[in-house]
Amino acid sequence: MGQDTRSEAAQEYRRLYRTRRWRDVRADQLSRHPLCAMCLPRVTAATVVDHVIKDSKRTEEGFFAGPFQSLCKTHHDSTKQREEKRGHIIGCDDDGVPLDPNHHWNR
Numbered sequence: 001m002g003q004d005t006r007s008e009a010a011q012e013y014r015r016l017y018r019t020r021r022w023r024d025v026r027a028d029q030l031s032r033h034p035l036c037a038m039c040l041p042r043v044t045a046a047t048v049v050d051h052v053i054k055d056s057k058r059t060e061e062g063f064f065a066g067p068f069q070s071l072c073k074t075h076h077d078s079t080k081q082r083e084e085k086r087g088h089i090i091g092c093d094d095d096g097v098p099l100d101p102n103h104h105w106n107r
């Protein structure tokens with residue numbers, strides 16, 4: 001399955017991921033949060049800057065504004081795959097409130 005069969009939105013993301021601006025945002029996030037947020041307290045170097053809230057990627061401003069979390073590739077891939085399967089966002093904010101706006105806590 002080639003990458004070209006993916007949606008227009010995915011192509012737009014790929015374009016944004018190639019911008020200088022994204023490289024700066026990514027470098028900044030990884031320098032401030034160099035460890036995988038999901039491996040903690042185990043120490044693993046993060047290599048992926050993940051958009052915590054998928055919907056924030058829908059606009060170009062949101063794409064560069066975040067919020068972000070630093071993840072290792074393993075956690076990034078597994079989390080995204082699970083989210084896609086379940087159709088909701090995994091995780092919660094600093095107050096312990098689930099990030100998913102469709103979670104019953106947020107209704």
Ligand SMILES: [Zn+2]
Binds near residue numbers: 038039044072073
């Ligand atoms: Zn990890």
